Amino acid sequence: MDTMVADQYDLIIIGGGPIGMSLSIALRGSGLSVLLLEARESIDKNEDPRPLAFSHGSRLILHRLGIWESLSEVTPIKTIHISNRGGFGRTLLTAEEIDVPALGYVILHQDIFRVMHKKLHEYRINYLTGAQVTQLKSDLSEGRVEFKHNGELKQVKASLLVLADGGRLTAQVDGVTQHVKDYEQKAVVSRIETSFPQCGVAYERFTSDGPVAFLPFGQNFSLVWTAPPSTVEEVLDLDDDAFLARLQSHFGYRVGKLISASKRSSFPLALKYATPVSGNRVVLIGNAAQTLHPVAGQGFNLGLRDAWELSREIITMPVDIGSSAMLSKYRAMRKTDSGGGRIFTDTLVKLFSNDDILLHGVRGIGLSALDCFPPAKRFVAKRMMFGSRG
Ligand SMILES: Cc1cc2nc3c(=O)[nH]c(=O)nc-3n(C[C@H](O)[C@H](O)[C@H](O)COP(=O)(O)OP(=O)(O)OC[C@H]3O[C@@H](n4cnc5c(N)ncnc54)[C@H](O)[C@@H]3O)c2cc1C
Structure with missing residues (x-):
């Protein structure tokens, strides 16, 4: 896709995985200028079997x-x-x-990837593939990104940088720690x-x-x-x-x-998560914010809710996108869902992936008890279906 690159955007999304693509699609028709940068060249050949x-x-x-x-x-x-x-x-x-x-x-994964990729073209979203971000910097007034495309180094600025790169560039965000x-x-x-x-x-x-x-x-x-x-x-x-x-x-x-x-x-x-999930004019979503074990099937679901809630926040408050006030509101909104999903998943791995004889008995009792107690079952099922707002 031929995308002209301007110097300045309202929003630059780094990483065109399913979560970065979801956010771009959620912001279509908002009137905001958005650029989506994806490192991979040959998107059409994605055969991720998961x-x-x-x-x-x-x-x-x-x-x-x-x-x-x-x-x-x-x-x-x-x-x-x-x-x-x-x-x-x-x-x-x-x-x-x-x-x-x-x-x-x-x-x-390859099916949703293919459909989203097609929609980006259909909705005429500014989407650049083969664009590898090498550096990001930000302060209270703007975010700046440097990326390589067709052998050239380019620089762009935005009011808000959204890191949806799976966590590869987190170390470059001042004030954000990645736990692994x-x-x-x-x-x-x-x-x-x-x-x-x-x-x-x-x-x-x-x-x-x-x-x-x-x-x-x-x-x-x-x-x-x-x-x-x-x-x-x-x-x-x-x-x-x-x-x-x-x-x-x-x-x-x-x-x-x-x-x-x-x-x-x-x-x-591995479990990877960032604290806090935002810095000056930068916010992390999807696997960049939290990469979870697949045991409870929560990673994509949480990431999609990150993208959706961020898009609603931006659309309902388009005055100063990426301001500290906006990002702190977003952080507060996502805290329980994201933290809850992470702790729930990590606890399942800890409790169930070991040989401990004592835990073995407790696991059996826990599963039988859950089966006999419908309110607890409904709680678990709703948490898995809707996150913390179940
Ligand atoms: C085996 C397995 C099974 C799973 N099952 C489930 C499940 O059942 N349910 C569920 O909800 N979740 C599941 N997950 C988790 C789910 O796959 C992830 O949460 C989801 O794919 C994350 O998407 P993302 O877009 O945040 O990150 P990614 O898919 O990692 O995408 C990041 C994108 O950023 C790009 N990028 C990286 N660096 C740069 C850069 N410097 N410049 C530009 N672009 C860059 C990459 O090329 C990539 O396209 C599973 C995961 C695994 C491994």
Whole structure:
């Protein structure tokens, strides 16, 4: 796309991942000048295989952005089945209990990426690919960005810089600290054909190595298998039959016999979060603000709420975009949702990914108790569907 670059914008969004793209789309028609900078050149070839479980709340936002209806394959989750490997206790959350059409939906990252990329063109948003931001600086009056594009170094200014780069440039933001905790786990992702067709149930099985999720997708399932890096390297090297046998013995037969697996990919897992999520004329959203373990399927959902709420704040208060007053209001608005999502996810990883015998018993009792206490189940389900405002 041929985008002319001006010297000055109301807003520059750094990072055209799904969250940066969502914010650009949410601001369309606002009358503000917005520039979206994305480092990758060949966007059309994005084949990121990871499945994303979307909450009911995210569906509503994607619908407002005009994205939802264009997604090619969306599989509803009607029931979530949570169990603990080698122990008693399990819990079932159902859409009926919460009175919603589905607890969530599964789509592929590459599908939402493709649709958003297309919408940016359709809505004629200033979007520059192959634009790698190398430096950002800001003070109380403006933010300045330096980026490389077609071998040239360019400089642009804006009233507000939005960092949606997954956290790669956070160290350059004065006054913002990035906290990192390596989970020493990786996630293996693949599509799995099973002898039982999926019927809307998402299985989450906790094991001492890490959680394994079978998410309903199309006729079958999408797998997210988390384990220590050495185990992941081992299973990536196995041939398909050996891989399926290993997965079957790890997960069991809840989805029947595992028949085939598509190409496998892996992702390193760490908790990263920034405090505070803004500096002078800079705000961090999506994975730049919080990168979470995929166990509770919260990362994209939280990031989408960051983008949506920031866009509403900007549109309803377009007087001095990026002022300290605006950013402190945004921070206060997002604090409970973002902090709650992070603590909830991190606690699940801590409680469920270990061999502790005492915790093993507590996990079983916890899952059974949750299953017998509908108000607690509704609380957990609503938190997963809508965040802190559930
Ligand atoms: C295995 C796995 C499963 C997951 N499952 C779920 C799930 O079920 N539900 C859920 O809600 N979440 C899930 N997540 C989390 C979700 O994938 C992320 O939260 C989401 O993709 C974050 O999007 P983002 O746009 O914030 O960041 P990113 O996707 O990291 O995008 C950042 C963008 O910035 C660009 N960029 C980086 N540096 C620069 C620079 N210097 N200049 C210009 N551009 C730059 C990058 O090229 C990239 O396009 C999962 C994650 C994993 C790993």
